[in-house]
Amino acid sequence: MKTLVRNGTIVTANETYRADLLIEDETIALIGSRIPEDPGADRVIDAGGKYVMPGGVDVHTHLDMPFMGTSTSDDFQTGTVAAAFGGTTSIIDFAIQYRGQALREGLEAWIKKAEGKAVIDYGFHMIATDLPEPALHEMDRLVDLGVTSFKLFMAYPGAFMLDDASIFRGLLRTAENGGLICMHAENGGAIDVLVKQALAAGHTAPKYHGLTRPTTAEGEATGRAIALAEMARAPLYIVHLSCADALNQVKAARDRGLPVYAETCPQYLFLSDQNLEEPGFEGAKYVCSPPVREAWNQGELWKGIAGNDLQVVSTDHGTFTYREQKQAGRDDFSKIPNGMPGIETRLMLLYNGGVLPGRISLNRFVDVVATAPARMFGVFPRKGTIAVGSDADLMVFDPNLKGQISAAAMHMRVDYNPYEGTQVTGRPVTVLSRGTVLVEDGRFVGPQGHGRMLKRDRFNPRPTPSRELAGVAG
Numbered sequence: 001m002k003t004l005v006r007n008g009t010i011v012t013a014n015e016t017y018r019a020d021l022l023i024e025d026e027t028i029a030l031i032g033s034r035i036p037e038d039p040g041a042d043r044v045i046d047a048g049g050k051y052v053m054p055g056g057v058d059v060h061t062h063l064d065m066p067f068m069g070t071s072t073s074d075d076f077q078t079g080t081v082a083a084a085f086g087g088t089t090s091i092i093d094f095a096i097q098y099r100g101q102a103l104r105e106g107l108e109a110w111i112k113k114a115e116g117k118a119v120i121d122y123g124f125h126m127i128a129t130d131l132p133e134p135a136l137h138e139m140d141r142l143v144d145l146g147v148t149s150f151k152l153f154m155a156y157p158g159a160f161m162l163d164d165a166s167i168f169r170g171l172l173r174t175a176e177n178g179g180l181i182c183m184h185a186e187n188g189g190a191i192d193v194l195v196k197q198a199l200a201a202g203h204t205a206p207k208y209h210g211l212t213r214p215t216t217a218e219g220e221a222t223g224r225a226i227a228l229a230e231m232a233r234a235p236l237y238i239v240h241l242s243c244a245d246a247l248n249q250v251k252a253a254r255d256r257g258l259p260v261y262a263e264t265c266p267q268y269l270f271l272s273d274q275n276l277e278e279p280g281f282e283g284a285k286y287v288c289s290p291p292v293r294e295a296w297n298q299g300e301l302w303k304g305i306a307g308n309d310l311q312v313v314s315t316d317h318g319t320f321t322y323r324e325q326k327q328a329g330r331d332d333f334s335k336i337p338n339g340m341p342g343i344e345t346r347l348m349l350l351y352n353g354g355v356l357p358g359r360i361s362l363n364r365f366v367d368v369v370a371t372a373p374a375r376m377f378g379v380f381p382r383k384g385t386i387a388v389g390s391d392a393d394l395m396v397f398d399p400n401l402k403g404q405i406s407a408a409a410m411h412m413r414v415d416y417n418p419y420e421g422t423q424v425t426g427r428p429v430t431v432l433s434r435g436t437v438l439v440e441d442g443r444f445v446g447p448q449g450h451g452r453m454l455k456r457d458r459f460n461p462r463p464t465p466s467r468e469l470a471g472v473a474g
């Protein structure tokens with residue numbers, strides 16, 4: 001099967017140039033300034049006036065995840081279809097090891113959830129909630145199997161939270177086995193006390209979710225996580241970083257040359273604590289952890305993205321319906337399921353909030369939504385770039401298409417959108433995964449269950465391209 005993508009402007013993390021591109025079966029076979037009509041293409045896509053960019057890589061999603069007495073409403077089918085509409089062609093989701101379980105049991109449960117359902121390629125991070133000696137050995141085996149990152153929690157006491165000794169043991173292990181620890185950095189003990197105090201004082205509204213999880217709790221935990229990683233001589237990746245207090249810790253560590261990396265998410269760039277105060281119970285729509293912050297933090301995060309103190313923008317996509325699931329916290333903010341939709345809107349929001357106002361270049365946009373996450377999590381250069389030999393995971397992006405974000409017009413299985421009514425210019429119009437068209441003309445046209453599990457490489461943020469991908473002959 002050959003597909004020719006003609007007349008487009010190819011955008012990678014490093015370059016922008018006019019070229020045609022030939023896909024043979026699942027990979028990119030040729031890139032040239034004018035590929036002749038006759039390579040026997042079965043299909044021609046005209047990308048005139050449009051960008052051809054690598055499909056997005058979203059390294060933080062929660063599909064079909066049991067959490068806070070319910071389960072995220074998007075499963076691997078609905079969530080990955082929505083991802084494809086938004087231009088994302090790979091995800092890394094989180095498999096959970098519950099206390100007393102082997103890591104492998106948790107992983108197998110998540111593989112079953114995804115297999116035959118996901119329409120785009122997927123990998124897993126392993127959430128470890130229990131790290132006795134046998135689980136540390138298992139971490140090595142998982143790394144060998146291509147599950148090369150582990151999420152540890154400094155929050156959610158009694159559920160996911162690990163003590164510092166366990167976290168340190170996990171970091172020592174990844175320093176040896178080439179894995180990467182992804183840290184949820186919030187001081188869970190202090191937050192727990194603040195939540196109990198607020199509820200005892202009769203403060204039950206959604207805004208108290210934000211007030212009981214102050215930026216200091218995130219800054220402190222981020223600094224502690226960095227100190228533990230430094231002692232263990234391990235690299236560290238901070239997930240869903242939300243505020244300047246935490247960013248300053250990351251910056252200081254990076255200035256000292258430590259291998260510390262971080263992601264932020266659109267909710268921290270576009271939403272604020274004011275959303276938690278929307279009338280009635282509407283604030284529940286924006287409850288996630290860490291919480292959305294005072295709006296001035298957004299400017300600091302944008303500067304962090306532009307200056308590479310933040311390398312990745314992921315979504316933390318975790319959907320709970322407003323009319324049913326979020327209502328669990330009507331009389332108690334601490335029972336509102338934490339999480340919000342984002343898998344479909346990440347690229348359009350970043351393009352509109354980042355590229356159009358000139359906060360970041362188009363190439364930096366590609367870097368933070370595709371290339372850097374692919375590098376960080378061991379799937380580059382197969383994913384996250386446009387190069388001969390890479391998987392043909394592409395989106396044709398129309399920079400002039402105007403629209404409005406609305407839950408009704410989107411594909412995520414949830415009854416609200418936190419960005420409802422936002423006007424956007426530019427969005428993906430054709431999306432391919434491994435050479436197969438998934439989305440065109442506003443319709444999903446791909447095969448069900450097209451997605452495959454990704455076996456990821458060990459952590460190496462700057463992998464050398466293969467000889468073929470580097471264009472080296474012989």
Ligand code: URP
Nearest residue numbers: 184288289316318338339
């Ligand atoms: O609010 C959030 N982020 N919920 C999902 C779990 C997590 O910490 O990523």
Ligand code: ZN
Nearest residue numbers: 184239240289
């Ligand atoms: Zn988290």
Ligand code: ZN
Nearest residue numbers: 060061062316
């Ligand atoms: Zn998450």
